[in-house]
């Protein structure tokens with residue numbers, strides 16, 4: 001029997017007056033996955049997360065988390081979740097340690113506080129009031145609260161916000177450790193290198209609809225325009241250059257000694273290699289310069305579509 005998905009949005013729509021924040025969203029995250037939820041500002045990510053947490057009712061459709069209805073069973077559900085909401089306000093007068101104690105009490109958990117404080121890197125500041133924490137320390141504390149009780153699912157909204165590169169790396173390591181323990185992770189982010197470093201799959205939301213969903217590698221393969229292909233040949237002749245230049249979807253060809261550098265604009269790498277071989281040239285090696293994640297993201301989320 002298939003296991004219950006960790007997260008399931010089933011035809012979810014959310015309307016705020018005239019604004020359609022989510023439009024007929026279907027999205028499934030399987031148990032044990034690390035899923036990156038990407039999208040430009042205003043795409044609907046926070047709305048989707050608030051629906052998951054039972055903070056907002058959908059206008060249409062149904063959502064379940066760990067098999068629980070988000071509208072009907074959100075209290076029980078939250079016992080199994082670790083949540084790092086965007087812009088969480090700490091209680092200025094409580095210490096870091098007291099925050100963890102409050103989280104533990106609400107979940108009926110008995111964490112090893114010092115170990116947890118160490119893990120998120122705030123043990124030395126644990127007995128200071130959280131109102132005196134820096135932005136990054138606050139984020140570490142809220143992440144620590146999310147980890148209380150070994151949750152089955154972590155929902156993290158922009159988790160690396162406010163963290164320095166080391167802090168972001170430590171957080172990624174913890175996410176991977178938690179996932180090894182069996183926790184499913186769903187996180188939204190604008191920091192694409194973060195997503196690439198840890199996610200099994202990503203979904204890209206634009207204007208309330210999921211416009212792409214795949215592994216990062218799969219997304220790269222789909223948006224393969226603008227890639228640069230470098231081919232090493234036994235010798236570069238004028239015939240080689242002409243054969244490639246006249247192909248559809250090739251926007252530029254440069255030569256340097258025995259190398260041909262071809263910029264593709266929708267053209268196929270295989271067609272380039274075949275065209276070269278048809279001139280009698282011997283292809284010795286080739287490599288492709290991949291699109292950066294930023295370019296990928298732009299290609300999917302620019303209003304005019306995949307135009308990068």
Ligand SMILES: Nc1ncnc2c1ncn2[C@@H]1O[C@H](COP(=O)(O)OP(=O)(O)OP(=O)(O)O)[C@@H](O)[C@H]1O
Pocket residue numbers: 016019020021039040041042043044045046047048
């Ligand atoms: N309470 C609300 N009332 C009216 N409109 C809202 C409300 N909450 C969200 N919206 C609108 O819904 C759309 C989606 O917003 P949402 O906050 O979910 O986007 P987001 O992807 O989380 O954006 P960001 O990356 O900027 O945080 C936006 O157009 C926003 O203005």
